[in-house]
Amino acid sequence: MNNQPLESISIAQPHPVNTSLRQKMALALVAVGLLFVLVTWASRQVWNPLLSLTGSLVTLSVGTLWYAFETYKGSLPGIKNNGVMFRSLSNRGVWGWMVGVFITAFYVCLYWFPKMLGGLVQMFDPLSMFIRGRAADQWFVYGTFYTLAVLLLGVKFMLKYRHNRYQQIRTISVMFFQLGFSFLIPAWMLLMNQPEFYFTYFWPLKYDYLFPNTVNWLTNSYAHLGVFLVFWGAVMSFIAVPVLTYFFGKRWYCSWVCGCGALAETAGDSFRTLSDKSLSAWKLERWLIHSVLVFIIITTILLWANSWKQGAILGEYSMGFSKTYGFLIGSMFSGVIGTGFYPIFGNRVWCRFGCPQAALLGIFQKFFSRFRITTNGGQCISCGNCSTYCEMGIDVKSYAQRGQDIVRASCVGCGICSAVCPRGVLRLENGSVDLMDRAKYPE
């Protein structure tokens, strides 16, 4: 309360005005759903898993959707970021910290103390039996909540940007890939006693898909399908990534397909302003993300060399490598910091500072892609909306106000800078004619 006005100048506490009764009722419904979740989380033995599950998911979903409709129904389509800088949730206020701690605690339980999830896993048994043909585990619980968050808050995002077809189509795409390729298809593969395979994740993000162990396991245990899956992974990593990035920039993956991106763009939308826009953050980003990429490349090469020499190089350390990486990067970075800290560091911390796939896509995007964000002549008024709402922490304004097009490795092409620009200055484009002059200074 005491330092907020200095930053936003607002002293009139504008936020609480006009939360309608219906919005409050919708939020109450969400709270009931959460209560279901918390009670089962706390209990050892779940009372009627099917009813509990249905009760919690239905109230959560209906409440969230109802709230979203109520929020946007009264206003005309357009950019309505009113009060974003005053709100506790989106501004590292009390709500922001509470949500951050809650999600972080969930991740800690999920990764390291799954037993502490108590009856929550059991509650999901009916759903898991239905689509996977086996009892639930903590990953299934996580996957369901994750997918639900993408779908529900994806609908909210689409309502918010209902005037913007790029945002609508892009959001349908991430919802589709999350539900289909990151949730249903892996589940159905399990149901048919096949490997739980994620077609939309590849090396180096899903680093172990090209590790010798995985390749051997897939080809030995699943015959033709296994060979196909290994082949699929290799083709995606080494052919699809460079080719598609050449044509469309890294956005084809990061903000259209990837599940991490899906959550960031939907559930994480409220936190996009929290990304650090400073030059020093950019420096840190380049060091960190490329270190992770190098680490994975070296690990992969070592593991293959080791496997070729039949364990002579690494000996028993070979498992250690992937385990260390899994703990530090897979769990700590992408899970706890990447998602748990959404309300503190913004919604793309993992994608910006840690994701090796983003690093690789970024290198292609920077040096060999048709993609750029075009600045419309001299129309920029330096207002700062583009930079502020850039989830990747790119200081878009610093380019736009010089009339320069933007070519940055980290840009995921979400298109929000272009959407929030009040003067129509920015446009995401692909073009090959001026490939090497994309970022040139205008005369």
Place this chain on the structure above:
Amino acid sequence: MKIVIIGNGIAGTNAARFIRKRTDHQIIMISEESWQPYSRTALMYVYMGHLKLKDTHLYEDWFWEKNCLERIQSRVNRVDIHKKQLQLQDGKTLEYDKLIIACGSRPNKFGWPGQSLKGVQGLYHLQDLESMEGSTLDILAAGKNARAVIVGGGLIGIEMAEMFHSRHIPVTFLVRENSFWNQVLPPEESDMINRHIREHGIDLRLNTELKEITGDAAGKVSEVYTNHGDRIACQFAGLTVGVSPNIEFLKESGIKLNRGVLVNEWLETSEKDIYAIGDCAELQQPDSGRRAIEAVWYTGRMMGQTVAQTICGVKTAYKPGIWFNSAKFFDIEYQVYGDVPAVLPAHLETLYWEHPEGRKSVRINFEKNGGAVTGFNLMGVRYRQEVCEKWIKERTPISQVLENLSLANFDPEFFRQYESEILDQYNRQNNTNIRLSSKRSRNQVSRFLSNLGQQSNA
């Protein structure tokens, strides 16, 4: 050499930046208003909570030190052109070798009764925003009777209306003309904005002037009276009836003034080594069709860049080129390229297309003789500045422009394109059969624009 710049708005800041690019001269910027140069046009977004103040800063904090741009936060009381010296508010003096005056504007007040009451103000400076925040407390304290009255149908007026609207404060908007901003916007566009203002629940009163503002015992505004005798209870009155150069402190200096600081085409004032740029500069001989004082972000920026060249020894005339401007009226973006007068002159024809929902439109003006295009007016549709400029500069005939209209489209990908509707309308009205010959494509735009370089070099 020591260069002093009075004012750190976009004109002054850009002058400093471009002088630094070319030279190692000492550069000092003086501003009373703000230590950090910021984007004035973004003030509204700070009030609306889209941005924090620091988000509007033109550059990160390290920029000024790294580029050796010295800053002084003070007010200049007097300019002594003989001693080449400034007297600052705190009693200090500051010598200069070259002086750039970029002190901007201040809101107009036309001597209305009650214009000095608390809660009556314009919107130009950071301090105006702060006092608006203070008044917001008073407005909200009025509960169900809360209301802000805004006087003046221009860009700042509608911004202020949007600002209050974002905080759920009812607004009455008094506009003297019979349609919003119709000195600048053609009738159809102006009417579109009238409707748009009203669909936000703003009480827009056209043909209405302010007569008097009255206050309560505490000296706060309590009522506004219009020329129709209406009485409007309110806790805030915004006066947004234009701005004037902020040149009071130069009255005694000997520098030739009119409404602004008079400058020639090199932005030089009557006195040697003193230049004026931005809102406060008044061109003695503006280009045809342009005004002597253009208090616009873009012209300020261009003047800053131009004067920097001159000061660095490359004497450069101020050539603003093809007129352009932009704004946003609530949810409707506005762009204009070239000359689109409010009243169509006899030698011009206009093609006006409006979307059935009434929140998008495209207007293309062209000459009756020969069809050369002269201007584009866009509402809710984004067009490319370089493409439009090239067509206007090269006097491209309307038929050719229409064939290639997709090249100008700058809306985001997947947005509905209206080029064929616009063409249909032209064809119907003129009994022609023009077809779109190109699709929207970045490659085509690149080719089209690089063409320009070759032609103008030849």
